[in-house]
Amino acid sequence: MEKIAALYLAHLNPVTKAHESIITNLAKQYNNVYVYPVIFFKSGNEINTRTFPFSYEIRKTMLERLFDKFDNIKVLPDYSFVSPYIRYLPPFLSPSSWTLRKQILGNVKEREFISYTGDTAERIALRMYNLHPIKSRRLEISASKVKELMYDEALSKMGRSTKQTQTSLLWTDLVPERVVDVIKQSWHIIEQFAQMQDRTIKIIGMKFPADGIVHF
Numbered sequence: 001m002e003k004i005a006a007l008y009l010a011h012l013n014p015v016t017k018a019h020e021s022i023i024t025n026l027a028k029q030y031n032n033v034y035v036y037p038v039i040f041f042k043s044g045n046e047i048n049t050r051t052f053p054f055s056y057e058i059r060k061t062m063l064e065r066l067f068d069k070f071d072n073i074k075v076l077p078d079y080s081f082v083s084p085y086i087r088y089l090p091p092f093l094s095p096s097s098w099t100l101r102k103q104i105l106g107n108v109k110e111r112e113f114i115s116y117t118g119d120t121a122e123r124i125a126l127r128m129y130n131l132h133p134i135k136s137r138r139l140e141i142s143a144s145k146v147k148e149l150m151y152d153e154a155l156s157k158m159g160r161s162t163k164q165t166q167t168s169l170l171w172t173d174l175v176p177e178r179v180v181d182v183i184k185q186s187w188h189i190i191e192q193f194a195q196m197q198d199r200t201i202k203i204i205g206m207k208f209p210a211d212g213i214v215h216f
Helices: 017-029 056-066 095-105 120-128 143-157 177-185 187-194
Strands: 004-010 032-037 039-042 073-075 080-082 112-116 200-203 206-209
Touching: 004 017, 017 032, 032 056, 039 206, 056 073, 056 177, 080 095, 143 187, 177 187
Parallel strands: 004 032, 004 112, 032 073, 039 080
Antiparallel strands: 200 206
16 A cells, blocks of 8 residues: 555534544555544634534534554544634635644654545645545435434424424434444433524635634
């Protein structure tokens, strides 16, 4: 195997069966796979929202339990934004966005690497940042769908569901079993955010917590 690394920058909130498939395939093809769950910091604390409910440490636990038999999968905290997040915009023109690129590559041992995304817009961005994205297709299972199903279940159990129709699809069908266990251990987080409005905003195609966009 050539000494080429694979980078996977993603929300991973939560880790789904699609993520499992992507990372497993990369681990079979590349020397090392560096997985970067995105993190947002404000005043030294991680900011989580209804869109980004699980902390980095919980997502790291999901990944480590799922890939405990792989010694070439590394979970790193280097894909981290520090408030005010506006400093990273606009992409490509912001010096902070290039500093973030340098931060991401700081722990990559290999001189050659590729990055993975199934999203066309993200592929263009990765190419602009010279992260060498490979062409790949988007897999069907989305973390957004998983969160929607989890929040519906939590609200239903609390007697606060407003859903008029029921679905036979369960969030546990879309998440690896080992990750299901981690989520159930952290179910209070789902209950908390299920009752809250989302405080995430999208700017130039990028999602950020509203808390910290322009303030430290």
